[in-house]
Amino acid sequence: MSVLIYAENADGKFKKSIFEAVSYAKAIADQKRTNLVAISIGDVAADELAALGKYGAEKVLNVSNDKLKNFVNQAYASVIAEAAKAQGADIVVLSNSFSGRGLAPRVAVKLQAGVADGAVALPEQNGGKFTIKKTAFSGKAFAVVELTSANKVIALTPNSYKVVETGGTAQVEDFTVETKESDFKQMLKEIVRSTDKVSLPDAEIVVSAGRGLKGPENWGMVEELADLLGAATACSKPVSDAGWRPHSEHVGQTGIAVSPNLYIAIGISGAIQHLAGISSSKVIVVINKDAEAPFFKVADYGIVGDAFDVLPKLIAAVKEYKASA
Amino acid sequence: MKVLVCISNVPDTTTKITFTDNNTQFNTNGVQFILNPYDEIALARAIELTDGGKGSVTVINVGDASTEATIRKALAIGATDAVRINAKPHDAWYVAYQIAEYVKQNPFDLILTGRESIDYNGSKVAGMLAELLDIPSVSIIKKLDATDSEATVEREIEGGKEVITLPLPFVAGTAEGVAEPKIPNMRGIMSARTKPLTVVEPVEVPTTSEIISYETPAPRGQVTLVPADDTAKLIELLHSEARVI
Numbered sequence: 001m002s003v004l005i006y007a008e009n010a011d012g013k014f015k016k017s018i019f020e021a022v023s024y025a026k027a028i029a030d031q032k033r034t035n036l037v038a039i040s041i042g043d044v045a046a047d048e049l050a051a052l053g054k055y056g057a058e059k060v061l062n063v064s065n066d067k068l069k070n071f072v073n074q075a076y077a078s079v080i081a082e083a084a085k086a087q088g089a090d091i092v093v094l095s096n097s098f099s100g101r102g103l104a105p106r107v108a109v110k111l112q113a114g115v116a117d118g119a120v121a122l123p124e125q126n127g128g129k130f131t132i133k134k135t136a137f138s139g140k141a142f143a144v145v146e147l148t149s150a151n152k153v154i155a156l157t158p159n160s161y162k163v164v165e166t167g168g169t170a171q172v173e174d175f176t177v178e179t180k181e182s183d184f185k186q187m188l189k190e191i192v193r194s195t196d197k198v199s200l201p202d203a204e205i206v207v208s209a210g211r212g213l214k215g216p217e218n219w220g221m222v223e224e225l226a227d228l229l230g231a232a233t234a235c236s237k238p239v240s241d242a243g244w245r246p247h248s249e250h251v252g253q254t255g256i257a258v259s260p261n262l263y264i265a266i267g268i269s270g271a272i273q274h275l276a277g278i279s280s281s282k283v284i285v286v287i288n289k290d291a292e293a294p295f296f297k298v299a300d301y302g303i304v305g306d307a308f309d310v311l312p313k314l315i316a317a318v319k320e321y322k323a324s325a
Numbered sequence: 326m327k328v329l330v331c332i333s334n335v336p337d338t339t340t341k342i343t344f345t346d347n348n349t350q351f352n353t354n355g356v357q358f359i360l361n362p363y364d365e366i367a368l369a370r371a372i373e374l375t376d377g378g379k380g381s382v383t384v385i386n387v388g389d390a391s392t393e394a395t396i397r398k399a400l401a402i403g404a405t406d407a408v409r410i411n412a413k414p415h416d417a418w419y420v421a422y423q424i425a426e427y428v429k430q431n432p433f434d435l436i437l438t439g440r441e442s443i444d445y446n447g448s449k450v451a452g453m454l455a456e457l458l459d460i461p462s463v464s465i466i467k468k469l470d471a472t473d474s475e476a477t478v479e480r481e482i483e484g485g486k487e488v489i490t491l492p493l494p495f496v497a498g499t500a501e502g503v504a505e506p507k508i509p510n511m512r513g514i515m516s517a518r519t520k521p522l523t524v525v526e527p528v529e530v531p532t533t534s535e536i537i538s539y540e541t542p543a544p545r546g547q548v549t550l551v552p553a554d555d556t557a558k559l560i561e562l563l564h565s566e567a568r569v570i
Binding site: 112191285 | 336338339340341342344362363416417418421443444445446447448449450451452453455456457459460461462463464465467477480481482483484485486487488489490491492495500501502532533534535536537538539540541542545546548549550551552553554556557559560561562563564567569570
């Protein structure tokens with residue numbers, strides 16, 4: 001029984017989160033002593049597809065036709081489930097991206113599979129038990145879940161597994177599936193992209209700010225620091241509630257959970273709901289004028305100081321570092 | 326328009342999460358349970374869409390009798406009636422299956438869930454339910470407009486959004502932006518007591534997953550403080566010690 005990885009593309013390219021998911025799926029295939037097959041849906045160039053071999057995919061099934069050019073949740077789920085059946089795959093891996101979250105449950109029902117969504121580690125197989133660690137309570141904890149079904153669907157949290165380069169070039173094959181009309185009820189009208197910014201769930205560095213910034217007009221400093229670091233910008237709940245920043249930037253228990261390598265929090269006190277969304281960040285830097293702010297308790301590095309004083313100095317220091325690097 | 330809103334009973338967002346029985350049980354001692362915040366958004370939008378006699382809003386929950394306070398809260402906010410499927414919500418598959426069985430007998434024009442529950446964060450019920458009913462689903466939406474036959478939604482994607490139209494019925498998971506949560510008024514609270522709450526017994530369904538144990542995140546070490554006038558030192562530490570830049 002092989003392992004199938006759905007390699008989701010964004011505008012014809014694979015992102016780092018997909019290389020992570022392919023590397024992760026390869027490790028599962030190795031555990032099972034079987035091969036890894038990838039499936040791509042949409043328009044992706046042949047060399048981009050073949051490059052998935054670098055992360056361990058032996059073969060890439062390429063599903064490319066006009067109807068499937070853009071994401072259609074129902075149809076994509078059907079294609080992935082059909083590919084799993086055709087390849088005899090009993091484990092399907094996806095990235096727990098926005099689209100992945102839409103696909104995993106539908107694929108699971110089609111394959112009568114249990115799902116581990118938001119997986120953060122490789123599965124363990126002991127005494128016939130297949131267990132896997134996933135996020136729970138919005139980042140406040142992890143749950144170890146046993147999947148008891150024969151087929152399994154795993155959605156991997158971005159930034160939780162390292163990209164591993166092992167192999168060379170994957171063999172690319174066209175794969176065709178009979179699609180049914182009823183899978184195409186949704187119609188894409190428009191894709192709106194917020195320009196060239198780094199997207200928050202994918203970002204390796206996040207610069208986040210809170211009420212300490214006093215108003216939306218002061219976000220220039222936050223954006224400048226983020227641009228210098230190649231980071232995404234984020235904010236606390238009061239900031240998005242007040243309309244200073246869009247909801248898509250709200251990090252926390254009722255917003256987005258992130259797990260970047262570096263999370264820089266400026267003028268955020270560190271309410272338990274905010275900390276839930278950032279607890280799996282690898283390194284946390286806190287800048288706050290209140291030395292008693294709860295955020296310092298979970299920080300790796302901190303500066304006690306006013307954002308309006310510290311941020312310009314920090315921006316200058318980053319510029320100097322970049323100039324000397 | 327008949328709208329169904331699937332609701333979860335979850336620990337309050339301020340809850341400190343702890344476990345008992347050798348980390349195999351969630352410690353509910355002293356925990357306040359609330360209507361899942363994302364479900365509040367779904368409920369608010371459902372009420373707006375059906376406001377002024379344009380339809381009805383049914384809330385459905387899979388849970389034991391302890392969830393009735395949360396169900397009454399949803400009725401107080403403005404749901405027309407409620408259904409409780411009398412079973413512990415074993416996992417997303419179990420919940421989706423129970424709700425699908427109910428919907429097959431009692432059809433709806435639109436089904437909303439929160440984008441995820443804040444306890445198990447699966448965001449799976451919407452997709453599973455839609456698959457079981459063979460209707461479209463949209464995983465995480467930021468905007469929803471609907472007529473009696475068609476809807477326009479904005480779906481969140483990494484670094485942007487998709488604008489999608491689709492015919493009713495479908496299932497969608499709502500996130501911030503779809504509506505502002507509503508606070509129940511006194512009339513709502515009074516009427517919630519007498520609004521219909523139907524208890525339905527569950528159907529048998531094989532399970533596909535079990536929670537074995539829980540872990541809490543590893544505690545972090547002591548914070549290293551850097552003086553406010555030495556930001557260069559911070560950059561140096563992030564580069565050579567933490568190795569993240």
